[in-house]
Amino acid sequence: MIAQQLLNGIVVGGVYALFALGFNLVFGIQRILNLAHGAVFMAGAFTAWYTVVNGGPLWLGFLLAMALSGCLSVLIELVCFRRLRRTGDEEFGAIISSIGASLVIMTIAQRISGTRIVRFPFDTFPIQIYQVAGLRISLLQLFMAAAAFALVVVMAWFVYRTPWGRRIRAVTENARAAMLTGVNPNAVYRQTYFMAGALAGAAGVLVGLAFNSIHYMMGEPYLLFGFVIIILGGLGSIPGALLAALLFGMMQTLTIAFLPTGLTNAVIFLGLFLILLLRPHGLLGREEAGQLRGRR
Amino acid sequence: MNLRLKLMAAAAALAMAAAGAPARAETVRIAVVLGTTGAYAFVGVPLWNGLRMAHDELVAAGGYGPHAIEMTFEDNRSERAEALSLVTRFARNPDVHMIVGPIATSEALATGPVANENGVVMFTTATSPAVLEIGPWLFKSTETADAYLAPVARHITGVLKPASCYIVGIRDNEGYVRQAQVFKGLLEAGGVAISGEESILSTDSDFTALSTKIVSANPPCLFVTAPSETAANVIIQARQAGLAPDTILVGDSGAGSQSFINAGGRAVEGTLFPASFVADASPEARAFADAYAARFGGPPDLWAATGHSMMRVIAHALASIPEGQVTRAAIRDAMAATRDVPVVLGSGRMSFDENRVPHVGGIVMQIRDGGWAMP
Structure with a gap:
């Protein structure tokens, strides 16, 4: 059963990675924690759900969720962070501002959904179980793993292999220097927030499909997970976040499977604490990355 | 004046x-x-x-x-x-x-x-x-749980007679904890073994690992006591993980709610539950x-x-x-x-x-x- 649970952990970790990568991308480029990221994730799940229950196909719901979540994320950047950025002291202000944005989005979702927990219809995704080398893997798990992998690869390609990605990395290193070379930091921020939001929206749909529970507060625990993952992986490190997400997913699944259920979170967070004792800057983090004011 | x-x-x-x-x-x-x-x-x-x-x-x-x-x-x-x-x-x-x-x-x-x-x-x-x-x-x-769970427990031990039953309950609500304990006792008294016992939180929604445990145990009977939508979600995810179609599903009185059917859809078909209301x-x-x-x-x-x-x-x-x-x-x-x-x-x-x-x-x-x- 260990191999089966590891497989479960990798699939769940892949979804965590989608969420955490967007969270980390924003932190990496602006050194701010966007605490409305969980609300964006929730909005994505609701968008796909509304599409499906109104007769639309799941693929359309998935795309709409990514598009809407991306736009919502850009809106948060424009409304909550841009003005603060001009003051040059946005780190703590952004935390408060994003909490406010999160509350507004969640309240709207609560009103619209009537505080109900909704779910995709049972047959939205076909239940097909495959036996591979003694392991059971469902079609939904394959889809989740494939979608997470494809989106992470696309994001990595975008960041590391395209002119847009070069601009993002240039702004990450030094926004003023990038501006002197003709890069418009605001445009880069918009692209980054859209990408982060789209990834969160995709993660929301996958979580809604896998765990059958879409509600206005569903983003809150993922925000905590995302925070843990980016700390564990190393603040601002995309490969670190990916590694940490997979590790976190596996640790979570294995502790649920083999330990008394009440101890799960205590054991997970004890493990994370021990890892951080040995590597204070995270698995793949750099010393300066953890310093919020370190790069300007 | x-x-x-x-x-x-x-x-x-x-x-x-x-x-x-x-x-x-x-x-x-x-x-x-x-x-x-x-x-x-x-x-x-x-x-x-x-x-x-x-x-x-x-x-x-x-x-x-x-x-x-x-x-x-x-x-x-x-x-x-x-x-x-x-x-x-x-x-x-x-x-x-x-x-x-x-x-x-x-x-x-x-x-x-x-x-x-x-x-x-x-x-x-x-x-x-x-x-x-x-x-x-x-x-x-x-x-009390002893009274309303007794008929469904008798039906399982006396009519369906599975060799064992897997129990999943909520641990952050005393009522559900008690229901799990009472049902476990009634089954054991009727000669049905308990093949596994797990607890979840009422706010949980990721039952991936739990579903794998349940399916690995291949239980002929699964009892879930939780708020109706959570209970339906446990059953759905167990089905998605490969729970045998002929598994006897048993719920608590919450399974008699419309929301349990709405949430579970075809996954909860056949679920037995204790009821105190029959329209006819x-x-x-x-x-x-x-x-x-x-x-x-x-x-x-x-x-x-x-x-x-x-x-x-x-x-x-x-x-x-x-x-x-x-x-x-x-x-x-x-x-x-x-x-x-x-x-x-x-x-x-x-x-x-x-x-x-x-x-x-x-x-x-x-x-x-x-x-x-x-x-």
């Missing part, structure tokens, strides 16, 4: 006010605190529908005797802290004569002491008998079901019938109190004297025993073709 006339006028005004006082006191104010949103909305919404429907029928039929009734409703959003705040507010208001709700055992255990200390009847749907141990002002409408059990139950469907656009579930029955019990108690003598203590005594009150639940009669434990009689039901049927 001289001083004497002023004093006479004041005395007359006081006398008129005093004469009017009993008339105002005859309006019995009932505060209803239920979660019609959040985790327990699957109980709260139909329960409130049933209460309102019975209230309207009773008003039309003069079922409250000489008393006028005023109901105030508040949604505690299935949050224990909000329930505590609302019950405290109503319990401390001397104009409120009794409180109906809250729903869950966890909520009732938190709010019960407040009602008891303030000397106001609290009539809850909590399942745990521990609620009644808080004090004499506490009443509940649901039978009696002409009264059938009439209630038809009237409910006409008014609310769908068939009543157990909780709608429970709400209707609770209001009947309240009305029976109030009607037994003479005009002008309605006090909190009089309501408590009248509620405690509830015997064979006609209701739409179970055998058609509800009684409280000397420990205020309700008795209505229960049966086994099954989800079939998206509805409820006898197995």
